[in-house]
Amino acid sequence: MRPMFFMGDYVANDWVIPIDKYFDDPRMPKWDRESIAEPIRNLLRFGDNWYAFNNDHDGMVIYYRRDLFSDPKWQAAFKEEYGYDFPLSPRTWQELLDVAKFFNGKDWNGDGKADYGITMHLKVGEQGFFNYLALAASFVVNPAPGEDPTKVTRYNNVFWFDPETMEPLINSPGHVRALEIMIELVGAGPRAMLGWGLAEAWDIFLRGDAAMCFTFGDVGTLSQDPRQSSIRGLQGVVAIPGSTEVYDLETKQWKKLDTPNFVANESGASWSPVISKFSKNPDLVAYFCSLLATPEINHWNVAWGWTGIDPGTTYDFLPPVGQASVDDYVQTGYSAQDVTEFLNAYCEMWFDYPLSLPYLRIPGTADYIESLDIHLSEALSGQVSAQEALNRTAQDWERITNRLGRQNQL
Amino acid sequence: MAIRTRDKDRSRILFIAPAILWLLTFTLFPLLYSLYLSLHGSRFLRVTHFVGLENYRMVLTDYRFWQAFRVTLTFVVVDVIATTFIGLLLALLFNNPIKGIRLFRTLSTIPLLAAPVAIGYICMIIFYEEGGPINNLLVALGMNGINWISHPFWAKVAVCIADVWQWAPFAFMVLLAALQSVPDEMYEAAVLDTVSSWQTFIHITLPMIRHALVTVVLLRTVEAFKIFDIPFALTNGGPGLATRTLTFNVYTTGLRDQNLGEATAISFLLVIIMLTATFVFFRIYRSEYE
Amino acid sequence: MYRPKMPAWKRVLMIIAMVIATVWLIFPFYWAVITSLKKPADVFKLSFIPFVQFQPTLENWRTELTLRTKEVVGGLSTSFIVAVSAAAIALAIGTLAGYGLARFRYQRWKNRDIAMWILSQRFLPPAATVIPFFLMMRKFGLIDTPLALILVNVTFTIPFTVMILRDAFGELPLELEESALVDGCTPFQTLVWIALPLVAPALVSAAIISFAFTWNEFLFAFILTYSQATPMTVVIAGTQDTQGVQFWYVSTRMLMAVIPPTILAMAIQRYIVRGLTLGAVKG
Numbered sequence: 012m013r014p015m016f017f018m019g020d021y022v023a024n025d026w027v028i029p030i031d032k033y034f035d036d037p038r039m040p041k042w043d044r045e046s047i048a049e050p051i052r053n054l055l056r057f058g059d060n061w062y063a064f065n066n067d068h069d070g071m072v073i074y075y076r077r078d079l080f081s082d083p084k085w086q087a088a089f090k091e092e093y094g095y096d097f098p099l100s101p102r103t104w105q106e107l108l109d110v111a112k113f114f115n116g117k118d119w120n121g122d123g124k125a126d127y128g129i130t131m132h133l134k135v136g137e138q139g140f141f142n143y144l145a146l147a148a149s150f151v152v153n154p155a156p157g158e159d160p161t162k163v164t165r166y167n168n169v170f171w172f173d174p175e176t177m178e179p180l181i182n183s184p185g186h187v188r189a190l191e192i193m194i195e196l197v198g199a200g201p202r203a204m205l206g207w208g209l210a211e212a213w214d215i216f217l218r219g220d221a222a223m224c225f226t227f228g229d230v231g232t233l234s235q236d237p238r239q240s241s242i243r244g245l246q247g248v249v250a251i252p253g254s255t256e257v258y259d260l261e262t263k264q265w266k267k268l269d270t271p272n273f274v275a276n277e278s279g280a281s282w283s284p285v286i287s288k289f290s291k292n293p294d295l296v297a298y299f300c301s302l303l304a305t306p307e308i309n310h311w312n313v314a315w316g317w318t319g320i321d322p323g324t325t326y327d328f329l330p331p332v333g334q335a336s337v338d339d340y341v342q343t344g345y346s347a348q349d350v351t352e353f354l355n356a357y358c359e360m361w362f363d364y365p366l367s368l369p370y371l372r373i374p375g376t377a378d379y380i381e382s383l384d385i386h387l388s389e390a391l392s393g394q395v396s397a398q399e400a401l402n403r404t405a406q407d408w409e410r411i412t413n414r415l416g417r418q419n420q421l
Numbered sequence: 422m423a424i425r426t427r428d429k430d431r432s433r434i435l436f437i438a439p440a441i442l443w444l445l446t447f448t449l450f451p452l453l454y455s456l457y458l459s460l461h462g463s464r465f466l467r468v469t470h471f472v473g474l475e476n477y478r479m480v481l482t483d484y485r486f487w488q489a490f491r492v493t494l495t496f497v498v499v500d501v502i503a504t505t506f507i508g509l510l511l512a513l514l515f516n517n518p519i520k521g522i523r524l525f526r527t528l529s530t531i532p533l534l535a536a537p538v539a540i541g542y543i544c545m546i547i548f549y550e551e552g553g554p555i556n557n558l559l560v561a562l563g564m565n566g567i568n569w570i571s572h573p574f575w576a577k578v579a580v581c582i583a584d585v586w587q588w589a590p591f592a593f594m595v596l597l598a599a600l601q602s603v604p605d606e607m608y609e610a611a612v613l614d615t616v617s618s619w620q621t622f623i624h625i626t627l628p629m630i631r632h633a634l635v636t637v638v639l640l641r642t643v644e645a646f647k648i649f650d651i652p653f654a655l656t657n658g659g660p661g662l663a664t665r666t667l668t669f670n671v672y673t674t675g676l677r678d679q680n681l682g683e684a685t686a687i688s689f690l691l692v693i694i695m696l697t698a699t700f701v702f703f704r705i706y707r708s709e710y711e
Numbered sequence: 712m713y714r715p716k717m718p719a720w721k722r723v724l725m726i727i728a729m730v731i732a733t734v735w736l737i738f739p740f741y742w743a744v745i746t747s748l749k750k751p752a753d754v755f756k757l758s759f760i761p762f763v764q765f766q767p768t769l770e771n772w773r774t775e776l777t778l779r780t781k782e783v784v785g786g787l788s789t790s791f792i793v794a795v796s797a798a799a800i801a802l803a804i805g806t807l808a809g810y811g812l813a814r815f816r817y818q819r820w821k822n823r824d825i826a827m828w829i830l831s832q833r834f835l836p837p838a839a840t841v842i843p844f845f846l847m848m849r850k851f852g853l854i855d856t857p858l859a860l861i862l863v864n865v866t867f868t869i870p871f872t873v874m875i876l877r878d879a880f881g882e883l884p885l886e887l888e889e890s891a892l893v894d895g896c897t898p899f900q901t902l903v904w905i906a907l908p909l910v911a912p913a914l915v916s917a918a919i920i921s922f923a924f925t926w927n928e929f930l931f932a933f934i935l936t937y938s939q940a941t942p943m944t945v946v947i948a949g950t951q952d953t954q955g956v957q958f959w960y961v962s963t964r965m966l967m968a969v970i971p972p973t974i975l976a977m978a979i980q981r982y983i984v985r986g987l988t989l990g991a992v993k994g
Contacts, residue, residue, distance in 0.1 A: 134570075135659030203550035205660045206570030210957070215551060238751065374465070378678035385485075389661030394573055403484075410479070414680070415464065432898060436811025439804045440829060440869055447866040448832055451843035458842065466846070514728055525729060527977055528736050533987065534920075534976040535969040536927035538944050543739045543965050546746060546958045552755025554742060561757055590736065595992050598984045602993075636991045643834045650929045654948060668838040668930065675842045676934060688839045699834045 070276055071145040072356045073107065074216060074224040074234070077247035077348075079119060080110075089113050100249040103271050104146060104192050107223075107252050111199035114222035122220075128199035130221040132212035135388045140380060141276075142225055143387050146196075147189035148274035148368040149254040151180070153266070160365050166261040171371045171379075172408075173260075177417050179408040181383065182401035184265070185258030190390055190397035196225075197391050205392050217242060225251075231353035235345050246349040248356040250364070251276065275364035375415050382407035452692075459685035466679050476682035477690070486687060488662045489670040490694075496581060496666065497645040503585045504641055505634070508592020513622075515593075516600040526597070529590035537587065541654025544583040545570075548655070573663035576656045580664050583651050588644075592637045599633030600626070639701070646695050667691045740969070747771055747962035754958050771959040775967075786946030787967060790926050793857050793942055797864035798921035804865070805872020805917060810902050812873070813880035814888070826877065830989060833870040837930050845934050859935045860942065864928055868921035874989040875920070875982075879913030880906055916982035923972035943968045 079085055086097040093109050101107040107129075115128030133139035148170065154160035155167035162168065165175055172179055180186065197204065200221060204212055209226070213233060216224035217240040224230055231248065234240045253271030258264075340350040371379060383404050390400035412420050459476050462469040480486045515522050532540070548569035550556055556566030569579045603626065627634075649668040652658055658665030658673075665673075667687060675684025746754060748767035758764035775783055808829065812822050820828075844863060845854075853859040883906060891901045907914070929944040936945055947964045976983060985993055 134657055135661065136657040201551055202568050202571045204571070205568075206550065206576070206656065211551075220551075375678075378680065381673060381678055385659070385662055385665075388659050392571060392573055392660035392663075394661050394663070407485075410483070414462075414479075433811060433815040433817065436807045436815065436898075437817070437825060440808035440873060441825070443804060443866065443869060444829065444832055447844075447862060448835065448840065451840040451847065452835075454843035454847070455839060458846075511732060514725060517725065519722070519725055519729070521729060525733060527980055528733065530976045530980045530983055531740070531973045532736070533983065534923040534927070534972040536929065536944050536972070538927075538929040538948055539965045539968040540739070542947060542961055543743050546961060547739060547742055549755075549958075554757060557755075557757035586735070586739065591987060594984050595988060598992060633992045636988050640988060640991075647836050647838070649838070653929075668836065671838040671841065672930070672934070676845065681842060681846075685842050688836070688842065691836050692839045695834060695836055699831065 070357065070360060071141060071225065071227060071251055072353075072360065073101070073249050073251060074226070074230050075247045075249065076219075076222050076242065076245055077352070078245045079114065079222055080247060085114075085119070100247075101252050103255055104149070104189075104252050105255075108192060108195055108199065111196060111223060115199040119222070120219050127201050127215065127221040129196055129223040129225060130200050130207075130212045130215050131196070131204050131225050132207050132209045133197070133205050133388065133391055134208050135385055137208040138227075139391075140384045140387055141227075143190065143193055143383075144368060145225075145251050145276040146193055147186055148276055148366075149252070149272045150189040150257060151183070151185035152272070152274045152366050152368060153257050153259055154272065154366055161367075163369075166259065168366065168369065169260070170369050172412075172420075174421070177412050177420050179405040179412075180260070181408060182398070182405040183258060183260065186401050187398050188256075188258070190387070190401060193387075194391055194397060205388065214239070228353075228357065231350070234349060244346045244349060246346075246352065248349075248352040250356045250360040273364040273366065275360045275367040373420050375411050375420070378411045379408055382411070455685045455688060458681050459689050461682055463679070463681035466681065468681065472682065476686040480683050480686045480690065483683075485662060485665075486667075486670065486690070489665050489667045489687075492577070492662070492664060493646060493648070493666045493668075495577065496584065496648050497642060499581045500584050500588065500645045500648075501638055501641045503581065504588045504592050505637055507585065507589040508594075508637065509596050509634070511589070511593040512596035512600055513626075516597060526594065529594055532587045532590050533594075535587065537650035538654050540583055540587055541651040544579065544651070544655050548579050570656055571660055573660055576660060576664050580648075580652050580655055583655060584645070584648065588641060592641070595633050595637050596630060599630040603629045639698075642698055643695065646691070646698065667694075740966075743962040743965050746958050747966060749959060751957070751959060771963055775960065775963045782946055783964070783967065786941060786943040789857060789936075789940055790942040790944070790968075791971075793860045793864065793940075794922045794925040796857070796861045797868060797925040798918045800861065800865045801868040801872045801921045802914065802918050804869055805876050806902070806907070806914070808869075808873045809876025809878075810880050810906060812877045814898075826874070829873050830870050832866070833989065837867070841930060841934060844931065848935055853935075855936045855939050857940045860925075860928075860932055860940065863931045863935070864921075864925040867928065868924050870989060871920050871924070871986060872917045875913055875917040875986055876910065878985070878990045879910040883909055912982065916979040916986050919972075919975045919979050920983075920986045923976060926972045 080097070080099060089097040089110070092113060098106040098110065101110055111128030113128070114126070116125045118124060119126055131139065131142050133142070151170050153167050153169075155162040155164055163174070165173065169180060171181070201215065209229070212226060213224065213230050215221045216230065217234060219241045231246075234246045235243055237243060250273075253273040255268050255271050256265050257268060257272045259266045337347050337351055340354075341347050386395075386400040386404045386407075389395050389403075390397050395403070458468065460471060460473060462472045462475070515525065547553055547555060550566055550569055550571065553569075555569070559566050567575055569575050647668060648666050649672070652664040652666060652669060656664045658669050668691070671684050671688045671691070674680050674687060745759065745761060745767075748761060748769070748771070749758075749765055750768050750770070753765040756765070761767040811817075812826055816822060817825060848854050848859045853862075887909075888901050888905050891905045892898070896904070926942075927944065928942075929948070932942050932945045933948060936942070941949065943964075947961075947968055979986070
């Protein structure tokens with residue numbers, strides 16, 4: 012099982028082999044490639060070839076406390092404080108930030124101490140950069156004009172680098188604005204989250220001390236386990252918000268939008284099996300969709316590794332898009348309303364969002380991400396400004412690109 | 422003191438040969454290999470071509486290296502001073518016939534041989550900001566909890582506390598052993614001269630334990646330069662780069678980013694820094710030793 | 712030792728200081744122990760005393776030792792195999808070299824230079840050899856095998872065994888060995904039959920220190936193993952439970968990792984000062 016985020020490294024290292032030849036091999040069990048949501052389908056492929064089997068579909072969503080959000084008392088107080096109606100499902104990051112700030116520092120669960128607005132997992136070397144990517148996408152990914160908004164040009168639907176020069180875009184104004192919002196979001200939750208991995212960030216939400224949790228699909232399942240969770244039946248889920256402003260790299264201006272710019276994210280490892288080139292018997296491995304561990308890949312993953320299986324295919328989702336039914340889930344122990352919220356949020360993101368965050372899938376991804384990760388942490392913990400942190404990242408990225416050869420990376 | 426044997430040198434050599442061959446194979450050879458790597462480019466764990474000192478230039482112009490250098494140096498200085506000072510204080514205090522001293526000495530050995538990485542994780546529980554014992558206690562006393570892990574300054578403090586906790590007992594035991602070997606007559610003479618206890622310490626005790634004190638300081642200095650396990654377990658080097666040490670940098674650069682050349686260049690710079698420290702060590706140690 | 716009579720207030724002060732120092736020393740372990748005995752719901756509460764402030768449970772230990780035997784028992788047994796093997800090899804090499812350095816005069820290099828050179832291995836940062844070591848082990852197909860860990864840990868512990876045994880042999884009177892040589896023993900026989908039994912305590916302490924350092928080693932173990940040969944230090948660093956907030960399992964594992972070497976350390980506390988200072992300070 013490999014995190015698809017690092018596919019660029021695997022393919023470049025020649026560690027994995029394409030699996031196309033197995034699709035029509037009668038010895039192999041069939042799996043339905045068409046049922047996979049588009050953004051994920053792209054993820055499993057590289058160039059013209061498929062490299063990975065379908066398995067897990069990570070993406071980030073916002074979990075919230077349905078009981079709090081639907082309470083008229085809080086809704087009224089919110090309106091008084093912020094001057095607009097309580098956004099039941101925040102459509103923009105600014106709204107989300109307001110809600111987080113609103114609930115932060117208030118004792119809304121009545122346990123005698125102040126509670127928190129939002130929680131994330133931002134420890135260095137954990138997965139905080141995925142939060143950032145999910146957030147930044149709607150400020151940076153600029154839809155193409157005309158028929159096909161997903162068309163990739165030099166200025167549209169790009170996120171990481173200028174596709175013509177490999178100059179980093181990471182310190183462009185869209186990114187800086189996004190990081191500034193993220194810094195504010197950290198202020199609307201426990202500062203301790205800067206030292207938290209996944210489990211700690213989830214725990215405070217599951218304990219009932221945080222109003223929202225911005226993370227992967229795992230919480231949707233964990234919240235149903237009464238041993239860990241005090242919020243079963245109280246969980247709401249929304250797809251990640253968008254932004255009404257997006258930075259246009261062509262005109263070098265902010266572009267105002269009437270409807271928020273929604274960008275789906277496949278943020279997360281999306282653990283899927285690939286076939287290692289070092290496998291002694293690739294056919295056998297393919298059959299079991301498993302992988303013989305190899306030192307290179309393993310080592311490399313030790314540094315990054317994690318778990319969790321999330322929905323992403325039509326047979327996971329509810330009608331009209333999918334073919335699953337709530338009962339399937341309730342039978343396995345889910346609260347009906349919780350799981351409906353959960354599935355619909357993912358469904359909306361995978362199938363309704365017009366754009367999606369392009370993955371960075373070039374050789375050296377680990378190196379680029381490592382740099383981004385530490386500089387994000389520097390900015391979030393207040394050691395440097397957002398602009399400075401991203402400038403440092405851009406500087407590091409240039410070094411990496413030069414080292415690996417600019418022409419190779421393009 | 423040497424024994425005379427009828428055999429010639431050849432059989433004597435056999436006694437030290439295994440040790441020397443082993444260390445040549447597993448220390449000197451890797452070091453030379455490392456030097457070779459640091460002078461070559463690499464792409465995904467494969468060596469490409471000779472690049473001269475380019476890797477060193479890259480490392481020395483990378484502020485991540487200098488940041489790790491500063492962090493490492495901070496840990497070394499704080500750890501050595503705090504460990505030695507606390508150890509000396511305890512040793513002076515307990516260099517007296519007092520009930521329970523033997524038990525206390527026994528307990529002092531516990532941290533010494535506990536795995537640092539395990540200590541790092543225990544400290545993660547203790548320093549936990551939302552419900553850990555220290556912050557719970559502070560809150561119960563009406564104070565604010567401390568951002569042990571999430572604040573760049575306090576994260577350094579937390580790592581230092583963990584490290585000092587592990588090694589102060591070492592300083593204590595070494596210095597206590599040294600104090601107990603000071604002959605009583607020295608003190609008796611001092612008492613006859615009715616000098617103050619501070620003067621006794623400066624003029625009699627300190628010179629007598631100088632050797633032990635130097636040993637503690639230098640051994641701790643050398644070991645503290647290697648620090649990796651505790652920040653790895655406790656803070657993962659963060660927030661930002663606040664607790665990322667040079668060894669940590671070698672690991673991330675070499676095995677996570679797969680940049681062999683720069684990783685080995687960093688490790689050589691670390692060797693040079695430590696050689697300087699070790700050189701000082703041997704200058705003093707050798708004259709004291711034997 | 713010279714002992715002036717202590718005034719009562721000074722005694723009281725010392726006892727207070729000793730209590731504080733003891734609490735400081737014990738607290739992390741105590742906290743780990745009680746956390747491992749707490750129910751998840753009690754973990755984040757400020758409670759110190761079992762039965763009085765919270766109801767202890769053995770559930771966590773039971774889960775670890777019955778449901779997770781593969782990880783826990785696997786980690787412990789790998790640690791044990793690696794540590795015992797490394798200690799045995801380092802001891803054998805160290806005994807020979809220690810004896811050689813204590814008893815013979817070497818010509819080309821002086822004894823002292825050889826000793827210093829061996830000692831200097833301790834001052835080399837492990838980071839200096841970790842990358843080439845990884846590549847070498849990969850070349851030989853030894854990644855994720857106990858053998859790789861044994862090789863590296865013998866390298867790290869040889870300085871301890873050589874220095875401890877050199878000192879121990881050096882303190883023995885020469886007469887016995889000389890008469891053995893006169894009687895026709897080879898130097899090797901003299902070492903094995905005459906000198907070795909006399910340095911038994913030093914052998915034990917050198918073995919235990921080597922064992923403990925190997926058991927505790929993390930950096931190389933983390934880089935050289937990933938699934939089949941992970942020792943306890945890597946198991947605790949790699950599992951979801953320890954990285955997450957399930958502190959009750961973190962505690963059980965920490966204790967399992969820490970207990971074996973610390974118990975052994977208490978057994979040799981007379982030698983530990985000398986051992987850890989590589990013979991520079993006689994305890």
